[in-house]
Amino acid sequence: MQTSAQNLTHRLANPTRFMSLSASLLPWISGLAAVLIAVGLYLAFFSAPPDYQQGQTVKIMFIHVPSAWLAMGVYLLVAISSFGLLVFRHPLADVSAKAAVPLGAAFTFLALVTGALWGRPMWGAYWVWDARLTSVLILFFLYLGLMALRSSLDDETLASRLTAILALVGVVLLPIIKFSVDWWNTLHQPASVLRIGGPSIHSSILTPLLVMAAGFTLAFIAMHLMAMRNEILRRRVKALTLAQVSRAGAGNPASVKG
Amino acid sequence: MDLGPHAAFIIASYAVVAVVMLGLIAWLLADGRRHQRALAALEARGVRRRSSAEDNGQ
Numbered sequence: 001m002q003t004s005a006q007n008l009t010h011r012l013a014n015p016t017r018f019m020s021l022s023a024s025l026l027p028w029i030s031g032l033a034a035v036l037i038a039v040g041l042y043l044a045f046f047s048a049p050p051d052y053q054q055g056q057t058v059k060i061m062f063i064h065v066p067s068a069w070l071a072m073g074v075y076l077l078v079a080i081s082s083f084g085l086l087v088f089r090h091p092l093a094d095v096s097a098k099a100a101v102p103l104g105a106a107f108t109f110l111a112l113v114t115g116a117l118w119g120r121p122m123w124g125a126y127w128v129w130d131a132r133l134t135s136v137l138i139l140f141f142l143y144l145g146l147m148a149l150r151s152s153l154d155d156e157t158l159a160s161r162l163t164a165i166l167a168l169v170g171v172v173l174l175p176i177i178k179f180s181v182d183w184w185n186t187l188h189q190p191a192s193v194l195r196i197g198g199p200s201i202h203s204s205i206l207t208p209l210l211v212m213a214a215g216f217t218l219a220f221i222a223m224h225l226m227a228m229r230n231e232i233l234r235r236r237v238k239a240l241t242l243a244q245v246s247r248a249g250a251g252n253p254a255s256v257k258g
Numbered sequence: 259m260d261l262g263p264h265a266a267f268i269i270a271s272y273a274v275v276a277v278v279m280l281g282l283i284a285w286l287l288a289d290g291r292r293h294q295r296a297l298a299a300l301e302a303r304g305v306r307r308r309s310s311a312e313d314n315g316q
Contacts, residue, residue, distance in 0.1 A: 045259060050262070055262050055264070056262040056264065056265070056268060057262070057267060059261070059268050060267065060268055063275045064271070067275070103282065106282055109278065110275055110278055113271075113274050114271045114274065117268075117270050117271045117274075118267065118271065121267050219279065223282055226290060230289045230290045230293055233293035233294065234293050237293055237296045240305045241300065241305075243305055244303070244305045
C-alpha cells in the first residue's frame with residue numbers, strides 16, 4: 001500500500017505526466033461533484049425534515065458544515081504539501097500548496113458567512129467572540145497571510161520556502177479549532193458528526209449532509225487540480241519568457257543590463 | 259416548500275455559496291485560458307521547452 005502510494009507520488013512528480021493525468025480525471029471528478037451537489041440540494045430541500053429546535057434554518061448546516069470541514073481539510077493539505085516541499089523537495093508540492101491556499105480561504109470565508117447567517121436567527125447575533133468563531137477567523141487571516149507572504153517576495157523559491165514554513169507553524173491552529181468547543185465554553189454547538197460514539201444526528205438530516213460534504217470535497221479536488229494546472233502553465237510561460245529574453249540578450253548583448 | 263420565518267437567512271446562505279463557488283470556477287477557467295494563450299503565443303514565436311519533445315510522446 002505504502003509502496004504503491006510512493007510509486008504514485010513519484011510518477012506524479014513529473015509535471016507533464018500530471019498535466020495529462022489531471023486532464024483525463026477532471027471531467028469525471030467535476031461531473032461527479034455536480035451530481036452529488038445536485039442530489040444533496042434535492043435531499044436538503046425536499047427530503048430533510050425541519051429540526052425540532054432550529055426549524056428550517058438547519059438547511060444552512062448542509063452548506064456550512066462542508067465549508068467548515070474543507071476550511072480545515074484544505075489547510076491540512078497545504079501543510080502536507082509544504083512538508084513535501086521542505087523535506088522531500090517534491091516538484092509538485094509547492095504547486096499544490098500554492099493552488100490550495102486561495103481555495104481554502106474561500107471555503108473558510110463561506111464557513112464564516114454561512115455561520116453568521118445561521119447565528120443571527122438562532123443566537124440573535126451574527127457574530128460573537130467565541131472560541132470556535134474566533135479560531136476560524138484566525139484561520140482565514142492565516143490563509144490571507146500565506147497569500148500575502150508569497151506575493152511579497154520576487155524570488156519565487158524563497159517565497160515558496162517561507163510560505164511553507166509559515167504554513168507548518170499554522171498547523172497548531174487545527175486542533176485548537178477542532179477542540180475549541182470542548183476546551184472552552186462556547187456558543188457554538190459541539191461536534192455532532194465527527195465524535196466518539198458516532199454521529200448524534202438522525203439519518204434524515206445526516207444523509208443530505210454527508211452527500212453535500214462529498215460533493216463539496218470533489219468540487220474542491222476538481223478546483224485544486226484546475227488551479228495546479230494553471231500554476232504549472234504559469235511557470236512554463238515564465239520559463240519560456242525568460243528563455244526568450246536571454247536568447248534575445250545573447251543575440252544583442254547591448255540590450256542586457258547587469 | 260415553506261422555509262419558515264428565517265427564509266431570507268437560508269436563501270442568503272445558499273446564494274453566497276453559489277456566488278463564491280461559481281466565481282472560483284470562472285476565475286480558474288479564465289486564468290487557465292490566459293496561460294494557454296500566452297504559451298501558444300510563445301511557442302508560435304519558436305520559443306520551446308526542452309521537454310516539449312517528451313510532451314509530444316517522442
